[in-house]
Amino acid sequence: MKQVLSILVMLCLTLGHTQASSTEPQETVKQVADVVLKQILDNKDQLEQGPEFLMKLVETHMLPIIDQRLMSRLALGDNWDNIDEAQKQDFITGFKRLLVKTYAGAFKAYTGQAVTYGETRFNKTRSKAIVNSEIEMSSGSPIRLQYRLYQNDDGDWLVYDANIAGLSLIKTYRIQFSEQIEKEGIDQTISKLNSVQL
Numbered sequence: 288m289k290q291v292l293s294i295l296v297m298l299c300l301t302l303g304h305t306q307a308s309s310t311e312p313q314e315t316v317k318q319v320a321d322v323v324l325k326q327i328l329d330n331k332d333q334l335e336q337g338p339e340f341l342m343k344l345v346e347t348h349m350l351p352i353i354d355q356r357l358m359s360r361l362a363l364g365d366n367w368d369n370i371d372e373a374q375k376q377d378f379i380t381g382f383k384r385l386l387v388k389t390y391a392g393a394f395k396a397y398t399g400q401a402v403t404y405g406e407t408r409f410n411k412t413r414s415k416a417i418v419n420s421e422i423e424m425s426s427g428s429p430i431r432l433q434y435r436l437y438q439n440d441d442g443d444w445l446v447y448d449a450n451i452a453g454l455s456l457i458k459t460y461r462i463q464f465s466e467q468i469e470k471e472g473i474d475q476t477i478s479k480l481n482s483v484q485l
Contacts, residue, residue, distance in 0.1 A: 312416040312436050312444050313407040320402055323348050327397050345387050353386070354437075354445040355379055361447065362460040366468055374477060381480025388483055400424065414438050 326344065333340040359379045360367045367375070405419035415437045421429040435448040448457045467476045 311407065312418045312434075313404050315444055316418050316420065316434060317404055324397060324399075324402070328399055342387060350383065350387070352443070352445055354439075354447050355383055355386075357445075357447050358382070358386075358457065361457045363464055364461045366465070366473060370473055374473065377477045377481065381477055381483065384483045385480055403429075416444070 323344065327334070330340060356379055359375070359382045362382065363370075363378060370378070401423040403421050403423070405421070407419065408417045409415065415435070418434040418436065420432045420434070422432065423429050430451060433450040434446060435450065436444045436446050438444055448455055450456070464476060467479075471479075
């Protein structure tokens with residue numbers, strides 16, 4: 288499970304920062320993937336020196352185009368409606384820390400594998416899109432990925448989930464959080480999120 292999640296978030300990081308509202312979702316993914324993945328390959332020495340470079344890459348290129356509130360709400364599931372606004376904000380902050388740590392750790396797994404893109408599917412109003420892609424593996428079949436995005440009121444495409452071989456990032460987190468909340472309660476779950484070491 289952890290290995291699949293690591294691959295998923297490694298590829299999810301290719302959805303980098305953009306403000307071009309007219310850009311199609313697939314074009315957005317490809318343009319930024321080329322830049323971000325090149326930075327990873329060109330800076331292996333900095334990656335080995337400590338987490339600072341990784342954290343900066345995540346903060347600069349990944350987080351700006353993630354709808355952190357929506358991802359937090361989806362990851363928390365039904366528990367979202369049972370907490371107050373202060374708890375929601377604390378959860379969002381903690382969930383961001385978890386994402387930063389997870390994405391930063393996934394950077395180290397990238398060693399130059401080719402990423403290709405297939406057909407992009409839209410809903411009827413073209414307000415949501417699924418970008419299909421594959422990562423070539425030296426051994427075995429390519430890994431198939433789907434990125435789920437929606438277009439906000441400003442026309443920007445924002446990520447709210449990613450999927451690998453049928454495994455949703457959001458659903459995976461939802462299961463983990465649900466089990467933890469059942470055992471320890473929401474306040475302890477939020478506290479642990481906010482104590483994640485970056």
